[in-house]
Amino acid sequence: MSELPPFFARGTFWSAIVQRTERALASGALVPIHTEVEHVEDEGVPFLVRVVSSLERKARAAQPPAQGKPPKNPFLPPYEEDLFVGHVPPAHVCLLNKFNVFEHHALLVTRDYEDQDELLTPADFEALLCGMAEFDALAFYNGGRTAGASQPHKHLQLVPVPLAAGGLRTPMDVAIARGPLPFRHALGPPPQTPTQAHATYLDLLRAVGCERPGTPYNLLATRDWTLVVPRAQECFEGISLNSLAFAGSLLVKNRELLERVRAVGPMAMLRAVTGTS
Numbered sequence: 001m002s003e004l005p006p007f008f009a010r011g012t013f014w015s016a017i018v019q020r021t022e023r024a025l026a027s028g029a030l031v032p033i034h035t036e037v038e039h040v041e042d043e044g045v046p047f048l049v050r051v052v053s054s055l056e057r058k059a060r061a062a063q064p065p066a067q068g069k070p071p072k073n074p075f076l077p078p079y080e081e082d083l084f085v086g087h088v089p090p091a092h093v094c095l096l097n098k099f100n101v102f103e104h105h106a107l108l109v110t111r112d113y114e115d116q117d118e119l120l121t122p123a124d125f126e127a128l129l130c131g132m133a134e135f136d137a138l139a140f141y142n143g144g145r146t147a148g149a150s151q152p153h154k155h156l157q158l159v160p161v162p163l164a165a166g167g168l169r170t171p172m173d174v175a176i177a178r179g180p181l182p183f184r185h186a187l188g189p190p191p192q193t194p195t196q197a198h199a200t201y202l203d204l205l206r207a208v209g210c211e212r213p214g215t216p217y218n219l220l221a222t223r224d225w226t227l228v229v230p231r232a233q234e235c236f237e238g239i240s241l242n243s244l245a246f247a248g249s250l251l252v253k254n255r256e257l258l259e260r261v262r263a264v265g266p267m268a269m270l271r272a273v274t275g276t277s
Contacts, residue, residue: 014135017096017104020085024096029082033101035251037164040262043182046171047266048164048249050101051258074098075109075153087111092127101251102159106131114154117144117214120201124156126194131158132223138163138170139191139221140243146216147231148242161222163249169222171248176225182267184208184274185246188226197226204228218243232275236264241273 024030035050074080075095085094088108097105108127120141128139137158142149161169168174175181186207191197201219202211208230210217216231220243229246239257241250250266252258261269270276 011134013094013131016085017094017106017135020082020096021104024082027082029080029098030096031099032103033099035101038258040266042265043175043267044178045175045248045267046164046167048171049258049261049266050249050251051255052251052253073113073151073153075107075151075155076113088127088130090123090126092124094131097157102163104160106158107155108158109153109155116142116149116152116154118154119205119211119213120156120198120219122194122198124154125191125197125201128156128158128221129191129194129197132191132221136161136169136223138244138247139219140247141219142242143210143218144214144216144231146234147218148234148240148245157243159244163247169224172246173222173224176227183246183270183276184230186228188228190223190225191221197221200226201228218246220247229274231273233273236269236272239269241269245270245273 021030034053036053038049038051040047040049079093079095080098083096083098085096085106088094091111092108093111095107095109097107108131131137132139138161139156139158141156163170176187181187186204188200188204191200204226205211205217205228208217208228209215210228210230218229218231220227227246234240237260239250239252239261250261252261
C-alpha cells in the first residue's frame with residue numbers, strides 16, 4: 001500500500017475526518033439528515049430503520065427549488081472546501097458526505113471522472129484500505145443507479161461501525177454468522193491488501209453474474225467479510241434500498257413507510273430487489 005501523502009500523516013485519517021466534520025458543521029457545509037431510529041427484527045436480524053423526522057421533512061419542503069444552471073458535479077474540483085478531507089493515494093480524494101445520516105460518513109471519490117457503472121480497480125481498493133486500516137468501518141459501493149447510486153461519478157463510501165451502539169458491526173452479522181443469507185449474494189473474506197481485495201471482488205461478481213460493467217450490484221466489506229449482492233431493482237414499493245440495506249440498515253421518508261416495512265418484513269424486501277425467488 002502506498003504511503004499517505006503529507007496531508008495525512010499515517011494514523012491520522014480518522015482524526016482528519018473528525019476535525020473536518022467539526023469545521024463543516026460549524027460552517028453549515030455539512031447538512032445532517034435527522035432521523036428517528038426504530039428496530040424491526042426479522043428472521044432473527046435486528047434491522048435498523050431510520051425514519052426521516054417530521055421536522056426534517058418540513059424544513060426541506062420549505063427550501064426553494066434550485067434555479068438556473070444545472071448543478072455542477074460535486075465530486076470534481078473545486079471541491080466544497082469544508083467538506084474536503086484530503087487526497088488519498090493513488091487516485092482519490094476523501095470528502096464528507098454533505099447530506100449524511102451517519103456521523104463521519106466519508107466518500108472516496110476518483111480525482112478524475114470515472115463512471116459509477118465501471119468495475120472497481122486495484123487503485124479503488126488501495127484507497128479503501130487506507131481508510132479501513134485506520135478506523136473500523138463498513139465500506140460499501142453502490143454499483144449503478146439500480147443499486148442505489150445517487151451520483152454517476154465513481155465513489156466508494158465508509159461509515160464507522162458499529163452501526164448501532166453496543167452491537168455488532170452491522171445487524172446483518174447475525175445472519176452471516178449462522179449460514180447462507182436468504183437473498184441472492186456471494187460472500188468472501190475481508191479485504192487485506194489491494195490485490196487480494198480486488199481478486200476477491202472479481203470472484204464474487206462472477207459468482208452472482210455481475211462481472212460485466214453496467215450490471216447493477218452492491219458491494220459491502222468489513223474487517224470480517226466481503227459481500228456482493230446482485231440487484232434486479234432499486235426500490236421496493238417506493239422505498240429506495242442501497243448497500244446499507246444489506247448491512248441491516250434502512251432509511252424511510254415517513255412513519256407510514258416504516259409501518260409498511262414492518263408489515264412486509266425487511267428480508268422480503270431484500271429478496272425482492274435482488275430477484276430472489
